[in-house]
Amino acid sequence: MKQIQMNKNPSFSLISTKKIIQMNNISTSYDSKSFALKGINMSIERGTNYAVVGQSGSGKSTLLKLMNGMMIPSNGTIKIDYVTPKMNDKKFKKMMHTIGYIPQNLGLVKNITVLENILIGALPRIGKISSLFKKFPKEELDEAKRILNLVGLGNKESRKAYMLSGGEKRRVAIARALMQKPTILLADEIVSELDHVTAREIMNLIADAQKTMNLTAIMVHHDMQLALEYADRVAVIKEGEKVLEIGVEGDTIVDFQTGDMDIEEIMETYADDSKK
Amino acid sequence: MTPKNNIVIGIIVALVVIASYNMDADPVKFFEGLPNLGIILEEVILVEPKYIPTALWAMFETIQMAFIGTAVGVAISLPLSMLAARNLNSKFVYAPIRALLAAMRTFPSILWALLFVIMVGSGSFAGILAIIMYTIGFIAKLQYETIETIDSDPMDAVDSIGVSKSQLIRYVVIPESASHLLSQILYMFDYNVRQTSILGLVGAGGIGFYIINYIKFFEYGKAAIFMLIVLITVLVIDWASVKIRDKFIIKSQHGMEISSN
Numbered sequence: 001m002k003q004i005q006m007n008k009n010p011s012f013s014l015i016s017t018k019k020i021i022q023m024n025n026i027s028t029s030y031d032s033k034s035f036a037l038k039g040i041n042m043s044i045e046r047g048t049n050y051a052v053v054g055q056s057g058s059g060k061s062t063l064l065k066l067m068n069g070m071m072i073p074s075n076g077t078i079k080i081d082y083v084t085p086k087m088n089d090k091k092f093k094k095m096m097h098t099i100g101y102i103p104q105n106l107g108l109v110k111n112i113t114v115l116e117n118i119l120i121g122a123l124p125r126i127g128k129i130s131s132l133f134k135k136f137p138k139e140e141l142d143e144a145k146r147i148l149n150l151v152g153l154g155n156k157e158s159r160k161a162y163m164l165s166g167g168e169k170r171r172v173a174i175a176r177a178l179m180q181k182p183t184i185l186l187a188d189e190i191v192s193e194l195d196h197v198t199a200r201e202i203m204n205l206i207a208d209a210q211k212t213m214n215l216t217a218i219m220v221h222h223d224m225q226l227a228l229e230y231a232d233r234v235a236v237i238k239e240g241e242k243v244l245e246i247g248v249e250g251d252t253i254v255d256f257q258t259g260d261m262d263i264e265e266i267m268e269t270y271a272d273d274s275k276k
Numbered sequence: 277m278t279p280k281n282n283i284v285i286g287i288i289v290a291l292v293v294i295a296s297y298n299m300d301a302d303p304v305k306f307f308e309g310l311p312n313l314g315i316i317l318e319e320v321i322l323v324e325p326k327y328i329p330t331a332l333w334a335m336f337e338t339i340q341m342a343f344i345g346t347a348v349g350v351a352i353s354l355p356l357s358m359l360a361a362r363n364l365n366s367k368f369v370y371a372p373i374r375a376l377l378a379a380m381r382t383f384p385s386i387l388w389a390l391l392f393v394i395m396v397g398s399g400s401f402a403g404i405l406a407i408i409m410y411t412i413g414f415i416a417k418l419q420y421e422t423i424e425t426i427d428s429d430p431m432d433a434v435d436s437i438g439v440s441k442s443q444l445i446r447y448v449v450i451p452e453s454a455s456h457l458l459s460q461i462l463y464m465f466d467y468n469v470r471q472t473s474i475l476g477l478v479g480a481g482g483i484g485f486y487i488i489n490y491i492k493f494f495e496y497g498k499a500a501i502f503m504l505i506v507l508i509t510v511l512v513i514d515w516a517s518v519k520i521r522d523k524f525i526i527k528s529q530h531g532m533e534i535s536s537n
Contacts, residue, residue, distance in 0.1 A: 068436050069436075070432065070436055087435075087436075093438045094438070096436060096437060096438030097437065097438045099436070101433065101436045101437075102433075103429060103432065103433050105429045107429040107430045107431075107432060107433025107434065108430060108433075109430045109434070109448050109451055109452060110427075110430075110451075110452065111451040111452060111454065111455075112447065112451045116447070120434055120437065120439070120447050121437065123437065123439045123440075123443045123447070124437060124438055124439060128440055128443065131446070132442060132443070132446050134446075180437060
């Protein structure tokens with residue numbers, strides 16, 4: 001078993017305890033595109049780096065889609081900053097502008113440039129007419145270039161998105177989300193197809209952004225070790241149910257359902273989950 | 277070949293035979309008529325070359341008509357196809373637009389031409405209007421079907437940012453479907469040149485006006501020269517559009533394949 005490195009934000013417990021995401025007894029019914037969730041309770045504090053771990057098909061992607069309003073639960077209530085997420089709802093639409101969502105397949109527009117992909121994150125702030133002519137204010141262009149450098153793609157701004165490597169595409173997707181000036185970042189298995197080194201580079205990038213921007217990050221993984229390494233809290237989803245929620249504070253791990261638990265034990269119990 | 281397939285093929289062959297009998301379609305007559313083509317060929321050889329400049333000029337006029345008709349038709353059809361795409365609109369928007377487009381497609385261009393000859397008099401303008409109408413109905417259908425097949429991942433991802441519909445179209449729909457749309461516009465122009473060539477039959481301008489009049493007066497040779505010019509033009513346009521497609525479209529599609537990791 002590899003040594004778990006704790007990569008924590010020590011000030012986490014000092015940040016205001018305001019809950020930014022509240023889920024009460026959430027259930028979704030099964031359809032061909034999503035997986036059913038059963039009675040999920042979850043409450044996430046502002047500024048947390050939260051991880052959701054589970055096998056493919058356990059319903060973890062559905063959880064993210066509930067948080068950005070792309071899906072509506074069949075039962076239970078969900079509140080994002082006290083607003084119910086619903087895509088066509090006017091009140092929530094404003095919040096969507098600052099919820100960065102990175103789907104598993106990234107959802108980049110292949111035939112436009114890296115810079116244009118990133119500027120998409122700024123579109124809600126730009127006048128409709130000028131955005132149709134791809135005219136952006138100087139401060140937005142500067143911000144986009146700053147973020148490009150931050151994600152390490154400073155020299156590739158005019159490359160078409162389809163020409164990038166897998167790791168680079170993920171950086172563009174992160175940059176697009178950061179361009180939204182997000183308060184919440186939702187990322188669905190963003191590193192699961194990458195090699196170890198690149199995966200950690202991407203995770204560090206998000207961890208840094210999360211700290212400096214005081215983001216609430218909710219990231220879905222199927223690798224338990226990666227989740228423990230970066231997250232303040234880890235929820236484990238199995239067949240649509242939350243079976244475990246552990247907090248990682250300093251070097252200790254707290255199980256909120258059964259009391260204290262040993263890292264080794266958790267790793268052994270959920271090791272299978274990390275290998276699909 | 278399964279027995280079931282054999283039965284299906286047998287039924288189709290039987291239907292063709294029965295329908296041919298009903299239609300008075302006799303293959304023997306076709307072969308008996310072949311020598312008549314020789315008469316036309318003979319006349320073509322005897323036609324003086326002085327008609328060729330007239331034919332070329334008429335062809336040029338035809339291409340102009342097709343060009344204007346295609347350009348204006350596409351300009352109108354593009355916004356309509358955005359409204360008709362199911363992945364961008366609610367049923368209340370796309371259903372009536374689709375019905376309108378279907379109605380426009382119901383008339384072949386020659387019927388539109390007849391209608392416009394009555395409205396604005398005979399000449400090329402009636403032909404241009406006919407091409408515009410037909411182009412809208414035809415290409416809008418191709419376009420909204422293309423838009424509906426674009427990848428839903430970038431659509432969902434960008435939509436979840438809460439951008440406006442016009443921004444979604446500008447930043448996702450158009451870039452993701454541009455190569456297909458361009459290909460369809462080239463095809464439409466090619467198709468419209470051929471269509472415009474026959475609109476002269478109802479007095480709506482273009483080279484067809486000459487062809488129909490020569491045929492009426494049994495001047496098959498002259499008619500054939502004009503038809504030959506149409507054939508050459510269509511082949512040239514076909515060749516050119518293949519070149520354009522190779523240069524701009526195949527390249528970008530190839531790029532998309534590389535990208536899929």
